[in-house]
Amino acid sequence: MTHPSMQPLYDAYEPIASLLSILEVLHWDQEVMMPNGAASQRAEQLAALQATIQEKMNHPSLEEKLVLAESSEAELSHIEKADLRELRRSLERSKKLPPSLVKELAKQEVLAVHEWADARKKEDFSLFSPSLERFIDLKQQYADALRSEKMSRYDALLQDYEPGESEDSISALFGPLQQHVVELLQKIQAAPLKTSTKLLQGTFPAKEQERFLRSILPSFGFSFEEGRLDTSTHPFCAGSGADVRITTRYDEGEISDALFGVIHETGHALYEQGIQRDRIFSPAGTSASLGLHESQSRLWENMVGRSLPFWKHFYPKLQESFPSFQEIPLQGFWHAVNHVEPSFIRTQADEVTYNLHIIMRFDLERALIAGDLKVKDLPQAWNERFQQDFGLLPPNDRLGVLQDIHWASGLFGYFPTYALGNLYAAQWFERIEKELPQIHELIEKGELLPLREWLKSNIHCHGRVFLARDLCQRVTEKELSVQPFVRYLFDKYAQLYQFSS
C-alpha cells in the first residue's frame, strides 16, 4: 500500500523519469543510428528536453509535495523513504545549480569532445588544452555550487556517480589495492609460465562474431524481447526496464574485444532489466551507483566470462563458429584471454593492470580539480606516472593522456567507479560462492540463470533503495573492502601462472 502522502509525489515524478528515459533513447540513437549531419539539430533537441526536465524538477509544486511526504516520513516504508531521500538529493542538486552554468557545461562538452577528438587524431595535446582548462574551471564552479563545507570539490563531483563516497573513502581502498596489484604483477612477471594474446588473432568475420554472441546471450538471461545488440564506435549500454540496448564493435582480426565487450555490457543490461519493473520511473528506481553498475559488468565479464568453467561449456561452441580454434586447447585459450601485461590503453588492459590505470587517473584528476596540477603540466605528469607504475613511456599522447573521452566530456570523478566495480564484484562473488556453493559446476554446465537470479533478487531489484555501501553490508554482511578482490586475483593468477599465492 502506497502511503497517501506519497501518491501525489509519484504521480508528479513519473513524467520526469519518463523524460529522463527518453534521453537514453536519444543517446543510443545518436551513437548508433543518427545521420552525421544531424548533430547540431540533436543538440538542440537534447537541450530542450534537459531544460524541460530541470523546469519540472524545480517546479515549486514538486517540492511542496515532497515536504508534505517528508512530514509523514515515520509512517513510510523503507522503499518510500528511499524515494524521498533520492528525490530530495536530486532536488537540492537541481536547485543549487545555476541554469546558466548547466547550459555552459552542456555547450563546453560538445566543444571539448570535438577538440579532444581532433587533438587525439593529430596526437597534439595543445589542441585540447585550452578547452580542458575551461572545463576544469567550469567543473570547479559546479563543485562549489554543490558541495557542503566539509566536502572537497572532488568529493562534490563524486556524488554524481558514487553517492556517499569521498576522496578519503576511496583512497582508503585504492592505497592497499595499488600495493596488492603491484605485488601480484611482480609475481606474474616472475612466473615461469609465459602467456600471450597472439592466438586470439586471426580472421573473425563480424557477422560470425555477432551470430555467436546472439546465440549465447540468452544463456545469460539477456532478453532480446526487451533489448537489442547493435554496433557503435564505442561500446555502451543504454536504457532501462523493458528497453535496454547494448552495443559493441567488431575487430575482424581479433576476437576478444567484441567477445568480452558484449559480456561486459550484458552485465550492465541485466542490472537495468532486473530493477523492479514497476519502480523504474520512481526516484530510487535506478541503479545504486556507477560502481555498483560496473560490479555487474565486471562480474560477468571477468569472474564468469574469463573463467575456466565458463569456457569448458562455451569453448566448443566458439570452436564450432571459428574453426581456427579447433587446434587450440581450452587451457591455451583460457591463458590467452587472461594474459597480464602492462600496456598503454586502459580499455584494452587486463583485469590486474586495469586497476593501476584507474588509480593513476584518480590521482591526476583530483590534482587537476584541486588546482595542484596545471593542464599544461598534465602530459608530463601523465607520462612520469605511467613510467613509474607501468615501466613504460607512452610514445605519444594518443596512447597516453589523450586516450580517454572522459575528461573531454566533463566526467571528473567517474574513473574510480571502474575499480570500485571490481571490488564490489569480488565481494558479491564470495557471497555467491557461499550461498550457491555449486556455482562453478553450474557455470561449467552453461547454466548461468541461477547466478542471474541471485544477482537480480539480491542486487538488481532494489535499484537505489539502498546506497552501494549499505547494499554491500546488507548482502555480504561485511563492509566493502579490497580483500575479496585481492584474494580472487591472487587465487586466479596463481593457478593460471603456476606460482604459489
Place this chain on the structure above:
Amino acid sequence: MTHPSMQPLYDAYEPIASLLSILEVLHWDQEVMMPNGAASQRAEQLAALQATIQEKMNHPSLEEKLVLAESSEAELSHIEKADLRELRRSLERSKKLPPSLVKELAKQEVLAVHEWADARKKEDFSLFSPSLERFIDLKQQYADALRSEKMSRYDALLQDYEPGESEDSISALFGPLQQHVVELLQKIQAAPLKTSTKLLQGTFPAKEQERFLRSILPSFGFSFEEGRLDTSTHPFCAGSGADVRITTRYDEGEISDALFGVIHETGHALYEQGIQRDRIFSPAGTSASLGLHESQSRLWENMVGRSLPFWKHFYPKLQESFPSFQEIPLQGFWHAVNHVEPSFIRTQADEVTYNLHIIMRFDLERALIAGDLKVKDLPQAWNERFQQDFGLLPPNDRLGVLQDIHWASGLFGYFPTYALGNLYAAQWFERIEKELPQIHELIEKGELLPLREWLKSNIHCHGRVFLARDLCQRVTEKELSVQPFVRYLFDKYAQLYQFSS
C-alpha cells in the same frame, strides 16, 4: 532582422518545436528499432512528452508573448506574420481541447488499432465496430470542441491535415476528378493495348534491392548525411531538417513495391530536408499541409519515377542489378509499372484508380462523422460503393473496409489529402515544364537535381509560410484545379495505351 516583439516568442516556441521533433525520433524508433517488449514503457514515455508539450503550449506566458507580438503585427515581415498565424492556430486548438478528451483519444487509438489489426487478421468487421463507434463519437466531440459555427464537424477535422480546406472546397474538386477518372478508365479498358504487372515478378533479393535504391537516391538529392533508409512493416518518412528517415519493406518476389515506395518517401524526405533550415523550429517552419507533402511524394513517384525519360537513364542500372530484366525491353518495363486496373487495395492501386479509392473514402467518412452512416452499415456501404465505382465486390473485409489503418488511428479527414497531393503535383509539374522547358531531357540524363532545386526554392523552403492554396496561386499563378492532373493523366495514358486523348 527579427522584430523585437518576435524574439521572445521564438525563444519560447523553439523548445516546444524541439520536443515535437523528438516525438518523430521516438516514432521512427518504435517502428524500426524498439524491442517488442518495450511497447507499454514507450507509451508512458510518449504520454509524458506529449503532456509536457501541451503544458508548454498552454502556459500563459506563451500567449502573453503572442499577444504582444500580435499588437505590432503591422510592422512584421510576411514570415513573422505567418509564424504568428500558425502559433495562434495551434494555441487556440490547444486551449479549446479538454485535456481529458486528448487523453481519451490517445487511449482509444491504442485500443482501436489493436482491435482493427485483430479484426483484419480474422476478416471479421464486428470485432472492430464497437471500437470504431466509440472513436467516431470521440472525434465528433473533438470536432465540436474545435469548430466555428460555419464549419461542419468534418471541416473541423480537416484543419488538422489541410488547413483552410472544407468539405465543400474539396468536393468541388473531387466531383470533376471522379468524372474524368471514370472516363479515362473506360478509355484504357477499351484500348487495344493490354498491359500487365507480371514481368515485375521474379526473384529480387532484399539486399540487392536495397543496394540499388541506395545507389540511386543521391541522384534525387537525398542526403545520407542528413537521412537514413531502413526497413519497417509500413513504409513512412519521419523527421525534419538534418535528420530525415525513410523506411520501406522488401518483397523479394516483386520489385515495384520497394522501388516506388522508396521514391515516394524520398519525395517526402526532400520536402523536409528542404524547409529553410534555420526555421524548422519556428511555428511556420513545417510543411504547408499533408496534401502539399503528398504532392512532393507523388510528383517524384509518379511524374518522375514512372516516366519514360526517367527509366531511359535508370533502366540500364536496374538491369545491371537484376539481370532478369535484361530480356525485357524498356518499353515493356514502362508499361508494367504504369499498368492500370481496378483492384481492391488502395496502397497497391495505380495512379488512375487510386483517386477513386480516395473519393470513396472521403464520402464514406463524411457520412460517418455526420452521423448519416452507422458503423454497423459501413461494410455494406463500402461494398456497394466499391462495386459501383470499381466493378468489383470485395471478397472479404480484409480486402475491403478493414484494409486501412487510418480510421483505427482516428485519422478522419486525412484521406482526401492523398488525392489533393495528385492535383498539386500536376499543377507544379505544368509550371516546371514552363520554367524548366528542358526538364524531360534532364530527367532522361538522370539529372534530377535541377528539379529538386526548383521544388526547394519554390515550395520546400517556405514551409508553412504560405498555406497550400496560396502557395499554389503564388507559384503557378493559378488557382488549384483538377485540369493539370487530368491533362497529365490523359496525355500519359493515351501515349501508353495508344488511344487518342
